[in-house]
Amino acid sequence: GENVEQHPSTLSVQEGDSAVIKCTYSDSASNYFPWYKQELGKRPQLIIDIRSNVGEKKDQRIAVTLNKTAKHFSLHITETQPEDSAVYFCAATPYSSASKIIFGSGTRLSIRP
Amino acid sequence: GAGVSQSPSNKVTEKGKDVELRCDPISGHTALYWYRQSLGQGLEFLIYFQGNSAPDKSGLPSDRFSAERTGGSVSTLTIQRTQQEDSAVYLCASSKSQAGDLRGEQFFGPGTRLTVL
Numbered sequence: 257g258e259n260v261e262q263h264p265s266t267l268s269v270q271e272g273d274s275a276v277i278k279c280t281y282s283d284s285a286s287n288y289f290p291w292y293k294q295e296l297g298k299r300p301q302l303i304i305d306i307r308s309n310v311g312e313k314k315d316q317r318i319a320v321t322l323n324k325t326a327k328h329f330s331l332h333i334t335e336t337q338p339e340d341s342a343v344y345f346c347a348a349t350p351y352s353s354a355s356k357i358i359f360g361s362g363t364r365l366s367i368r369p
Numbered sequence: 370g371a372g373v374s375q376s377p378s379n380k381v382t383e384k385g386k387d388v389e390l391r392c393d394p395i396s397g398h399t400a401l402y403w404y405r406q407s408l409g410q411g412l413e414f415l416i417y418f419q420g421n422s423a424p425d426k427s428g429l430p431s432d433r434f435s436a437e438r439t440g441g442s443v444s445t446l447t448i449q450r451t452q453q454e455d456s457a458v459y460l461c462a463s464s465k466s467q468a469g470d471l472r473g474e475q476f477f478g479p480g481t482r483l484t485v486l
Contacts (some may be wrong), residue, residue: 357402
């Protein structure tokens with residue numbers, strides 16, 4: 257069945273350094289890839305998304321890249337700050353479909369001061 | 370404006386009892402989603418509503434789980450004969466889908482923490 261694999265499960269980086277989280281997906285029909293951030297004890301919130309008609313999207317310190325051929329996409333956070341500490345989830349789904357949304361298992365990102 | 374709300378925020382029940390969880394989506398959002406999140410785990414997709422219909426119910430873990438949505442607004446997730454493995458946080462989300470059922474940003478509710486003793 258459809259699957260989204262996310263790596264690493266935990267990531268610790270020095271404040272100011274970059275963090276990269278990678279996801280691969282199995283359903284070739286997927287063309288919408290959102291990323292959600294969940295701070296401790298809070299609800300997930302969308303931070304960035306990308307559709308398959310583009311290969312990269314940036315929003316300030318956050319960027320997402322997509323390689324449809326290889327079926328993988330990545331989240332890049334530059335100049336990390338303490339408030340970036342959270343669990344990050346990737347997801348893959350067909351944009352115009354009633355099918356289920358598959359989330360990755362999450363990456364717990366810790367920023368060391 | 371008001372976000373997605375869920376009730377109850379916490380529910381403790383005994384094994385074998387039925388529970389009903391409620392989700393009030395953001396007004397005007399036609400798409401509604403239910404997820405389950407076990408402690409320290411990821412988001413497990415359960416079911417998706419577009420309006421009152423649920424095109425894909427394959428995410429429901431077993432036939433003890435059912436969900437409905439009436440009036441294109443409030444949704445209830447019912448778990449019958451609860452088991453200890455049902456203990457988790459149940460999250461609801463809604464989105465303003467565009468034409469047809471195109472996906473947009475999902476806004477999550479605070480969740481219902483279910484504990485089955």
